[in-house]
Amino acid sequence: MTFVGLIMRNIGSRPLRAALTASAVAIGVMAVVALGVLTTSLKESATQILDVGNADFTIAQKNSSDIINGTISQDDIDAIGRIPGVRKAVGALISTDPYDENNPLVIEVGLNPADQAPFGLNILEGKAYTADSDDQVMLGYALAKQIDKTVGDSITIGGHDYTVTGLYRTNVSFGNSTMMFPLAYLQGLNRLSGQVTLGFVQVEDGASIARVRAEIDSQYAQLTTIETAEDFGRADRNLTLISAANTGGSLLAGLIAITGVLNTSLLSFFERIREFGIYRSIGWSRFRVIALVIGEAVVVSVVGAAVGVLLGWGAINVLENLRQLKGVFKPLYDAGIFWRSLGFGLTVAFLGALYPALRAALVAPITAVRRE
Amino acid sequence: MSRRPLDSSVPAIAVHDVSKRYGRTIALDHVDLEVAAGEFVVLTGPSGAGKSTLLNLLAALEKPDTGTIFVRGHRLGRRSRHLNRLRRVEVGLVFQLHNLIPRLTARENVEAAMFETHRGRRQRTARADELLERLDLAERATDRPPTMSGGERQRAAIARAVANQPAVLLADEPSGSLDDHSAQLVFDLFDEMRDGGATILAVSHDSRLEQRGSRVISIADLSTSAA
Known part of the structure; x- marks a missing residue:
């Protein structure tokens, strides 16, 4: 023994x-x-959002319990796009809606068609919606597969019918399970005219990300810049x-x-x-x-x-x-x-x-x- | 772990002026005892006279209130490490009530005494089997104490006590539950240990055991206060 x-x-x-x-x-x-x-x-x-469109950093509303529920003026995003060293600043509105019993919470993204490419969006099939349409939608390919819809099909959300104009893939996995609307339309639907949820910023080659962030943080007290998961943790109280x-x-x-x-x-x-x-x-x-x-x-x-x-x-x-x-x-x-x-x-x-x-x-x- | 060699002039057991009381009850009153190396002493006396208490003190299971105890020249003190070694290697103790672990088999009870010695697993098993066979318990090696008779448990307890070839064997009524055949096996084992230089101090009322001892003494004769 x-x-x-x-x-x-x-x-x-x-x-x-x-x-x-x-x-x-x-x-x-x-x-x-x-x-x-x-x-x-x-x-x-949550932190995958930091990688959207290969952005160097993200902008969110400061002191928000959940950064996806924050609001930022689109004018501020446009102004940030003009700060020296910034190559591109894109604003996106994010909301959620139920689709059906199997998809009770679908993420909706409001984005101008011109900002889709910088946003890291790759159209796999069909084409983009028009900027001023109110009955067009694009689907992430994973969501399209899940709800069995393709280009030309019609879907109903909140009692409103939309035509699917295209299917897309994004550079982050969660983005492929979203649906996308023209920004102005989604702003109107959510009564958030002129507002976006997040901004995504790419800086010029050779420009200092830290310097650009510092510039934004000092000029916009109501905003916060997020580059790392730690920054995200500080900005998002829910997390x-x-x-x-x-x-x-x-x-x-x-x-x-x-x-x-x-x-x-x-x-x-x-x-x-x-x-x-x-x-x-x-x-x-x-x-x-x-x-x-x-x-x-x-x-x-x-x-x-x-x-x-x-x-x-x-x-x-x-x-x-x-x-x-x-x-x-x-x-x-x-x-x-x-x-x-x-x-x-x-x-x-x-x-x-x-x-x-x-x-x-x-x-x-x-x-x-x-x-x- | 081997035993320390002992100068033959040093008594194996030396008890000087030892007293022990439990509350108001005096178990031992100024007791003196010397047992030479290789002696086989049988200690007799009426129940409650302190025989088992003396064995417990010699096995360092408890401490005397007064007096000194030397086992193989070493004074029993408070140093825990020394006491562990004493209980494991120098002294083997056969309990009156056997005190086997009910959950373990007879073989495992014997093996448990050999943890923390130089013996490996196979050597421990071989030694346990050797002793159980010697005491006619080979067929009960894998049985647990609750399923064994009193005599079988007593022999298993003796096998455990001698497993590490102690220099001093302290046995409390080692043959009380044994028939003649089993008692003979135990006495032969004791004789062999004695021939190997071991000292045996047995508490007994068994006349068969008294006849084997080199000296029979009464606990009453050990108390200097009674003289």
Whole structure:
């Protein structure tokens, strides 16, 4: 019998308790995985907007809870386009509308036809709408496939019929699931005449992005420039809140899992006082007793973590298919999830079993021998 | 981990003026005892006279209130590392109530005593099997204590106590539950240990064991306050 074999034997002798402990860890890991993937994916989707049209940076309304709900004067974007060093500044209006039961939240982009190329839009089929039309629409190719529409077809949104004039691809994946309208029309539809949601700026070759950003930040107090994901996090309070919820949720999940492991380990300790005393009386060091208790918790927790990863994956699938998140949330898995889950399991095992392990190590051999 | 060589002039066990009380109950009252290396001493006395308490003190399971205890020349103190080594290598203890781990098999109970020694897994298993066979328990090696008879549990506990070839074996009623055949196997093992230089101090009311001892003493005779 090896020491690891002894650990496995002890776990196997109380299968129900081991299963319940592993369940506590699994639920914690599931929460960490689901929240982590949700947050990472939402961040990734949100920050993809920074790459639209190969812009050097994006302009948004300052202190907005969600930069996609902010408004910027189109005149300001036009003025920014004239700042020395700026090659092109494009304004786009973004809104959402339900399409059908399967697509309850479709992103609509209002953009002038002349700004489509700088916006990174590539027409795959058909042609652009005209700038002043009120019954024309273009579809991202992924959305067109999803709703089974192509050039020349008619679609109805909000009781209004539109003709599909073209299908497009953008340089960011989420853009391919959007639909696009003439800017003036979408502004009118949303009662936001002369307003856009975001501005996308490309600077001249050789010009300093930092200098241009500083110029805009100083001239337009109501605006903020976003170049990096960190800038995005500062500008978008929703993303900050999601990150905070992720951290808080993970800590809470950890606390619940630690409590679960502590509870069962402590119960196990009280039941096994005599056993620990016998180990000590036959010469086991305190360190070995600690290793036994923590080893048992680690094995159970790692198994729980593995189950938790699978449960987390299942939870993500459920979230992905939720009506409210359909088309908005596209899960993004990374290898770090596995390591985070393993780290979570090991941390939970160590913290949950440490106190019972120390208590076990301090059992006086004679007390245990007399305990009948 | 091997035993320290011992000067033959140094007693294997030396107890000087040791007292131990539990609340108002005096378990040991100014006890003196010396056992030479290689001796087989049988300690007798009525129940509650402190025999088991003395064995527990010698195995460093608890500390005396007063007095000093030397085992193989080493004074038993508070240094935990030394005490672990003492319990693991120098001293083997057969408990009156066996104290086997119910969850482990007979073989695993014996093997558990050999963790933290120089023996690897296979050597531990081989040593456990050797002792169980020697004590006629080979067929019960994979059985757990709750399914074994009292005599089988007692022999398994003896196998565990001698697994690390201790220099001093402390045995509390080691033959109390044994039939003649099983007792003979245990006595033969004790004789072999003695021939190898081990010291044995056994608490017993068993006349068969008393006949094997080189010295039989009564716990009452050890108390200097009674003299």
